[in-house]
Every structure is written in C-alpha cells, then in structure tokens.
Amino acid sequence: MAAPRPxxxxxxxxxxxxxxxxxxxxxxxxxxxxVVDSGSRDRTLEIAGxxxxxxxxxxxxxxxxxxxxxxxRCKNEWVLTLDADEAVSGELQKEILELLARDExxxxxxxxxxxxxxxxRWVRHxxxxxxxxxxxxxxxxxxxxxxxxxxxxxxxxxVGELHGDLIHYTYRDFRHHAAQITRYALVNxxxxxxxxxxxxxxxxxxxxxxxxxxxxxxxxxxxDGVPGLLIGVMNGWYYTFVKYxxxxxxxxxxx
Numbered sequence: 001m002a003a004p005r006p007x008x009x010x011x012x013x014x015x016x017x018x019x020x021x022x023x024x025x026x027x028x029x030x031x032x033x034x035v036v037d038s039g040s041r042d043r044t045l046e047i048a049g050x051x052x053x054x055x056x057x058x059x060x061x062x063x064x065x066x067x068x069x070x071x072x073r074c075k076n077e078w079v080l081t082l083d084a085d086e087a088v089s090g091e092l093q094k095e096i097l098e099l100l101a102r103d104e105x106x107x108x109x110x111x112x113x114x115x116x117x118x119x120x121r122w123v124r125h126x127x128x129x130x131x132x133x134x135x136x137x138x139x140x141x142x143x144x145x146x147x148x149x150x151x152x153x154x155x156x157x158x159v160g161e162l163h164g165d166l167i168h169y170t171y172r173d174f175r176h177h178a179a180q181i182t183r184y185a186l187v188n189x190x191x192x193x194x195x196x197x198x199x200x201x202x203x204x205x206x207x208x209x210x211x212x213x214x215x216x217x218x219x220x221x222x223x224d225g226v227p228g229l230l231i232g233v234m235n236g237w238y239y240t241f242v243k244y245x246x247x248x249x250x251x252x253x254x255x
Contacts (some may be wrong), residue, residue, distance in 0.1 A: 007096070008034060009033045009082060012084070013035060013036070014039055014068055015044060016040070018044075020180045035054065035056070036094075044084075067144060067153075076139070076145060096162070107159055110162050112136065114132070116129065121226070127231075149187050181238060192243075208236070
C-alpha cells in the first residue's frame with residue numbers, strides 16, 4: 001500500500017477551551033491542521049497552539065462562510081472539516097488513512113456517521129444517528145451550501161461512505177441546549193427570509209407538532225429515554241416554532 005495522500009483538517013472555533021483539545025488530539029495523524037478562530041476569550045488559542053501553528057483570526061461570518069474560508073486556507077487536495085465539539089474515532093482514522101493510501105480514489109468526497117453524546121448518554125435514535133455528513137472531500141470541488149446554521153458540503157460526481165464514527169460532544173447541558181437552539185432557529189429564519197421564504201398561520205400551527213412527532217415517534221426518540229424526549233421537544237417542536245415565528249415576523253416587515 002502506498003503512503004497516504006496528504007490530508008488537511010479545517011476547524012472553526014470560538015471559546016471552546018473545554019472541547020478543542022480532544023478535537024485536535026484526534027486528528028494528530030493529519031499532515032496539516034488549520035484553525036480559524038472568531039475571537040476566543042478563553043484558553044482556546046493556547047490549547048490550539050499545542051497542536052498546530054496554522055491559526056487564523058477572522059470575524060464570524062456565519063457557519064457556511066466561515067467553514068468555506070477555512071477550507072480554502074488548507075494546502076492539501078484532501079480536506080476534513082470538523083467542528084470544535086467533534087472528534088475522529090480510532091476506527092474512522094484508520095479508514096481515512098487506508099482510503100487515502102489507495103492507488104486510485106475515484107470518489108470526490110465521503111460521508112461519515114456522526115455519533116452524539118448528550119446529557120450523559122450516546123444518542124442512537126431521534127434522527128441523531130447515523131446523521132451522515134459529508135466531511136472528507138477534494139478541496140477544489142467542494143461547494144458549501146445550505147442555510148445557516150445547517151451548512152451542507154457538496155461535491156460533484158461519486159460520493160463514498162465511511163463507517164467509523166465521528167464523535168460529537170454536543171450541548172454541554174440543557175441550558176446550553178436551550179440557548180443554542182434558540183440562536184440556530186433565529187439564524188435559520190433570517191437565512192430563509194433572505195432567499196424569499198415566508199410563513200403563515202398554518203406553518204406556526206402545524207409544523208412544530210409534526211417536527212416533534214417525526215423525531216420522537218418516527219425516528220424512535222422514545223428509545224433514547226429523557227434525552228430523546230428533550231431532543232424531540234427542543235429540536236423538533238421548539239426549534240420549529242421559533243423559526244417559523246421569526247419568519248412570520250420578518251414576512252410582516254419585522255426588524
């Protein structure tokens with residue numbers, strides 16, 4: 001087997017001192033680690049400096065824009081994009097190195113399953129697993145799309161699947177969950193409004209309960225215990241209601 005093709009890892013962050021270390025430690029096998037920080041006030045930069053000297057400082061421009069900018073700073077053809085609250089498992093590392101050592105790689109990108117740890121347990125349902133994301137890709141072919149905060153990386157041509165888990169240490173506690181999900185809902189409503197989306201009474205009344213039923217019943221969130229119930233309520237009903245309430249307000253000329 002040939003030596004693996006060189007790999008760059010792109011990570012965006014801000015105030016992640018409690019999680020950035022495990023993220024960076026999990027990708028020490030990479031040839032380059034690029035960190036783009038948006039103004040951390042804690043020890044994030046100090047910790048990042050232990051793993052890489054390639055640290056950029058850039059004002060936050062949104063998830064999609066920030067991650068695209070970080071990828072462009074990478075010098076290698078193959079890039080792995082991570083969030084600061086994620087880590088590469090040993091199984092995924094082995095897979096990545098093996099595929100990059102192939103004589104020929106026909107795929108232009110690869111999706112990975114993401115396994116999430118929330119409130120003391122691994123979530124196996126609730127629409128959170130396998131939660132496949134395209135994270136490994138050829139830099140020059142990648143297009144960053146989607147509406148913030150749900151950016152989507154896309155590449156033309158064949159896309160493969162990896163099977164080792166990307167570990168996701170999501171919300172630190174319920175208070176963090178509530179704050180973040182509110183932020184995500186408002187940001188997404190404004191992104192949708194900018195591309196012409198509107199919301200009326202039907203969306204406000206019908207979409208939230210359907211979103212809850214989808215996560216808690218159809219996606220079997222009830223099997224995840226209390227965390228599954230909280231995911232169904234917060235990521236289903238609450239997120240959807242706040243998103244469409246803000247979109248309704250913007251549709252009526254709200255600021």
